[in-house]
Amino acid sequence: xxxxxxxxxxxxxxxxxxxxxxxxxxxxxxxxxxxxxxxxxxxxxxxxxxxxxxxxxxxxxxxxxxxxxxxxxxxxxxxxxxxxxxxxxxxxxxxxxxxxxxxxxxxxxxxxxxxxxxxxxxxxxxxxxxxxxxxxxxxxxxxxxxxxxxxxxxxxxxxxxxxxxxxxxxxxxxxxxxxxxxxxxxxxxxxxxxxxxxxxxxxxxxxxxxxxxxxxxxxxxxxxxxxxxxxxxxxxxxxxxxxxxxxxxxxxxxxxxxxxxxxxxxxxxxxxxxxxxxxxxxxxxxxxxxxxxxx
Amino acid sequence: xxxxxxxxxxxxxxxxxxxxxxxxxxxxxxxxxxxxxxxxxxxxxxxxxxxxxxxxxxxxxxxxxxxxxxxxxxxxxxxxxxxxxxxxxxxxxxxxxxxxxxxxxxxxxxxxxxxxxxxxxxxxxxxxxxxxxxxxxxxxxxxxxxxxxxxxxxxxxxxxxxxxxxxxxxxxxxxxxxxxxxxxxxxxxxxxxxxxxxxxxxxxxxxxxxxxxxxxxxxxxxxxxxxxxxxxxxxxxxxxxxxxxxxxxxxxxxxxxxxxxxxxxxxxxxxxxxxxxxxxxxxxxxxxxxxxxxx
Numbered sequence: 001x002x003x004x005x006x007x008x009x010x011x012x013x014x015x016x017x018x019x020x021x022x023x024x025x026x027x028x029x030x031x032x033x034x035x036x037x038x039x040x041x042x043x044x045x046x047x048x049x050x051x052x053x054x055x056x057x058x059x060x061x062x063x064x065x066x067x068x069x070x071x072x073x074x075x076x077x078x079x080x081x082x083x084x085x086x087x088x089x090x091x092x093x094x095x096x097x098x099x100x101x102x103x104x105x106x107x108x109x110x111x112x113x114x115x116x117x118x119x120x121x122x123x124x125x126x127x128x129x130x131x132x133x134x135x136x137x138x139x140x141x142x143x144x145x146x147x148x149x150x151x152x153x154x155x156x157x158x159x160x161x162x163x164x165x166x167x168x169x170x171x172x173x174x175x176x177x178x179x180x181x182x183x184x185x186x187x188x189x190x191x192x193x194x195x196x197x198x199x200x201x202x203x204x205x206x207x208x209x210x211x212x213x214x215x216x217x218x219x220x221x222x223x224x225x226x227x228x229x230x231x232x233x234x235x236x237x238x239x240x241x242x243x244x245x246x247x248x249x250x251x252x253x254x255x256x257x258x259x260x261x262x263x264x265x266x267x268x269x270x271x272x273x274x275x276x277x278x279x280x281x282x283x284x285x286x287x288x289x290x291x292x293x294x295x
Numbered sequence: 296x297x298x299x300x301x302x303x304x305x306x307x308x309x310x311x312x313x314x315x316x317x318x319x320x321x322x323x324x325x326x327x328x329x330x331x332x333x334x335x336x337x338x339x340x341x342x343x344x345x346x347x348x349x350x351x352x353x354x355x356x357x358x359x360x361x362x363x364x365x366x367x368x369x370x371x372x373x374x375x376x377x378x379x380x381x382x383x384x385x386x387x388x389x390x391x392x393x394x395x396x397x398x399x400x401x402x403x404x405x406x407x408x409x410x411x412x413x414x415x416x417x418x419x420x421x422x423x424x425x426x427x428x429x430x431x432x433x434x435x436x437x438x439x440x441x442x443x444x445x446x447x448x449x450x451x452x453x454x455x456x457x458x459x460x461x462x463x464x465x466x467x468x469x470x471x472x473x474x475x476x477x478x479x480x481x482x483x484x485x486x487x488x489x490x491x492x493x494x495x496x497x498x499x500x501x502x503x504x505x506x507x508x509x510x511x512x513x514x515x516x517x518x519x520x521x522x523x524x525x526x527x528x529x530x531x532x533x534x535x536x537x538x539x540x541x542x543x544x545x546x547x548x549x550x551x552x553x554x555x556x557x558x559x560x561x562x563x564x565x566x567x568x569x570x571x572x573x574x575x576x577x578x579x580x581x582x583x584x585x586x587x588x589x590x
Contacts, residue, residue: 041332
């Protein structure tokens, strides 16, 4: 998905929120805003929004002098999600269709997104879980997803955020686990999950976990490590969580299912759904398995 | 009031809305956004927000090739307000305190503000009128306002927007009319009232109306004509309508009463009120009548 003009005021607002999250120093806030304005004015609009997101958060970390301003927040959301792990697992196992229930919960976990919303209360998370268990799953592609899982030999699961990764574990436990590799970010950006969060969620005990070598808030393939790209190329099914992965992979010719909660009007319009929708959607960019993208 | 960092994403968003209002040509929208980003990156934050607002709307008019993109909207809101003129006048005359009722209605009219909100329905305007007739008047300075009106010899009334100017007429009719001069903008900017709107509202039939010689969405004194500044200097009371006039005059040492509906969180914080509040407030910058600002 390319950058739309509506993304630009949102970049600036998010940058200010992120800078304020990282430090109370107003001079730094101003430096960040001016830096982002300077980055934005010559923006190549054909890029995906996380390309500028990556640059913005590098700038913030550099100006603030911190490698991981969201470290505390990520721990808090991992802990919050881990408290819910057992009751959610119980809901899945007891449900009529454990796969669909796990998909719904994995999407619910995508509400934990500091790129979109810088504050989230435990009650909001619980409300979202309840909504996602009963609401409509936009796209109605659960059958196609089930078929794709059975047909695939190697599945790459692209995680999104810390906290959310506990919800991903619940879904991964319902998938053909021997086929799965989970990828997290190579280094911190916003509240995106890194290897530390995967370990916190207990994922490496049940599945292979790799990192993508990148600090982009999405999956910008040229920004990822060669080793990650090999996994990506080999996989015959990719499960991509969250808006950042949708934005960066929606035009890639690969067999991808996107799982996300649509939180931004621009992305909702691009997908063709409403804000707040739970989305499980097969990519429109796939030209068939024979022509899978090679990077 | 100076520019706050929160104003910057809002400038960008407003510019995009204004560009979209003026033309469907997406290339022009992009040119406007890039131009505004370029203006913003070297911004002097000590200026008031309408200083950049003036530059942004000049840029939009230049790129779009239209002198008055809001002309149709202004006519529509003048007509909408004129339909309400007689019933509102009746409410004022029949009320226990016609001056206070007229102040409340003049503030209600300030909801017509395309700088803040690019769409407004007739029903929203009517709801705002009802809220303003019964709600709390923030600041509680109606007594001080009444006293200032009696004490003044020359009163300058700074109008704000088209449509709203009909509501201003209702208030002006309750003031000591021989002391009053009304000032409108010198040329079009957003939906700010110009002489054409004052005529549409029937103001020149009852009071002296001048223009301020400026195209700023507020009253930037150095940007106004010498003739306007003479009126400003001579006045011993200024009644300033709307957020733009508050932003540009809140630090000017002059006997000013601000009348507005607080629609923006930054301005509300600066005033010390809540968003949505009706504000009638004497300036804090006034150092006494003997030291009135001379420009």
